[in-house]
Amino acid sequence: MGIEIERKFLVVADDWKTLVKPVFMRQGYLSSQANRVVRVRIEDQTAMLTIKGKTEGIARGEWEYPIPVSDAQELLDGLCEQPLIEKNRYRIVIEDLVWEVDEFFGDNAGLVVAEVELNSVDQAFVKPAWCGEEVSHDHRYANANLFKHPFKLW
Amino acid sequence: MGIEIERKFLVVADDWKTLVKPVFMRQGYLSSQANRVVRVRIEDQTAMLTIKGKTEGIARGEWEYPIPVSDAQELLDGLCEQPLIEKNRYRIVIEDLVWEVDEFFGDNAGLVVAEVELNSVDQAFVKPAWCGEEVSHDHRYANANLFKHPFKLW
Numbered sequence: 155m156g157i158e159i160e161r162k163f164l165v166v167a168d169d170w171k172t173l174v175k176p177v178f179m180r181q182g183y184l185s186s187q188a189n190r191v192v193r194v195r196i197e198d199q200t201a202m203l204t205i206k207g208k209t210e211g212i213a214r215g216e217w218e219y220p221i222p223v224s225d226a227q228e229l230l231d232g233l234c235e236q237p238l239i240e241k242n243r244y245r246i247v248i249e250d251l252v253w254e255v256d257e258f259f260g261d262n263a264g265l266v267v268a269e270v271e272l273n274s275v276d277q278a279f280v281k282p283a284w285c286g287e288e289v290s291h292d293h294r295y296a297n298a299n300l301f302k303h304p305f306k307l308w
Numbered sequence: 309m310g311i312e313i314e315r316k317f318l319v320v321a322d323d324w325k326t327l328v329k330p331v332f333m334r335q336g337y338l339s340s341q342a343n344r345v346v347r348v349r350i351e352d353q354t355a356m357l358t359i360k361g362k363t364e365g366i367a368r369g370e371w372e373y374p375i376p377v378s379d380a381q382e383l384l385d386g387l388c389e390q391p392l393i394e395k396n397r398y399r400i401v402i403e404d405l406v407w408e409v410d411e412f413f414g415d416n417a418g419l420v421v422a423e424v425e426l427n428s429v430d431q432a433f434v435k436p437a438w439c440g441e442e443v444s445h446d447h448r449y450a451n452a453n454l455f456k457h458p459f460k461l462w
Contacts, residue, residue: 155379183344184339184344184345184359185339185346186340187339189387190338190339190387190388190389192338192339192346203357203373205336205387206384213389215382215386217375217379217382217383219357219373219375221373222369225309225371228309228369228371229359231345231369232361232369233344233359233361233369234344234402235344252460267379270418276420
C-alpha cells in the first residue's frame with residue numbers, strides 16, 4: 155500500500171497552459187463508495203487499476219496495478235458506472251513538486267483543478283499564482299463524485 | 309476478458325472428500341454489485357484481484373490479475389465489505405473436467421457446493437453421484453451474496 159497525500163486547489167488563471175502538453179485521460183469506477191474506490195484509467199497507451207481507501211484528512215491508502223489497455227477499454231465501456239470522466243492532465247514541475255492540473259470535459263467542462271502530491275501532511279510548498287481557493291476537503295471535487303454530480307449541475 | 313461458463317450443484321454426499329487435499333481460501337469484495345463484482349482472494353501463497361461482469365444465463369465476463377499477498381491482506385482486512393468468505397476448496401478431476409467443491413466456514417458453515425467450468429453453455433458432462441440439485445441460476449449461492457445473506461439465516 156502507498157499513502158496518497160494531496161492538496162487540491164481551484165485554478166484561477168490559464169498561464170500554466172503553455173508550460174506543458176497535456177495527456178488525455180479516460181476513467182471510470184467499478185466502485186465509487188467513499189471507503190473503497192476502484193478506478194479504471196487509460197492514459198495514452200497505458201492503463202491502470204487503482205484502489206483507494208477511506209480519506210483521512212488529506213491522506214488515503216492507494217493500491218495500483220497496471221492492466222492491458224484492451225482490458226481497460228472493456229471495463230470502461232462495459233462495466234464501469236456511467237458516465238465516464240474525461241479530462242486533459244497537465245503535469246507541471248515547480249520546485250521539485252509535480253502539480254497536476256486537470257481540465258475536465260463533458261458535464262464537468264469549465265472545471266479546472268490543480269493537485270499537488272506531498273510526502274507528509276504538513277509539508278511546506280509554494281502555491282503557484284494560478285491556484286486559488288483550496289478544496290482539499292470538499293468531496294464534491296473527488297472524481298468518484300464528479301461523474302455522479304457533475305459541475306454543470308452545481 | 310475471459311468468459312466464465314459454469315454450472316453449480318448442491319453436494320449431497322462426502323465421499324469426494326478423500327479424493328484430494330483442499331486449499332484454504334479467504335476472499336472479500338470491493339464491489340458486490342451484480343453487474344460489477346470486484347473480488348480479492350488469497351489462496352495458499354498467491355493472491356488475485358478478479359472482476360466479474362453481469363451474469364447472462366450461466367456465463368459472465370471475467371478479468372483476473374495477480375497481486376502481492378501483502379496487498380491482498382491489507383485490502384481484505386481494511387477495505388473489503390465484511391464479513392469475509394472463508395472456505396476449503398477441493399479440486400477434483402473427472403473425465404478431463406475440474407470440479408471445484410467448496411466447503412464454507414463461518415456463517416455459511418454447512419453449505420457445500422460443487423462447480424464445474426465448461427467451454428460452452430451446452431457442453432455435455434458427467435454429473436458425479438455426490439452432486440444433487442442444480443443451483444446455477446439461484447443467485448443466493450453466489451459468493452458475493454453469501455457474505456451478506458449467509459446460509460445460517462436461510
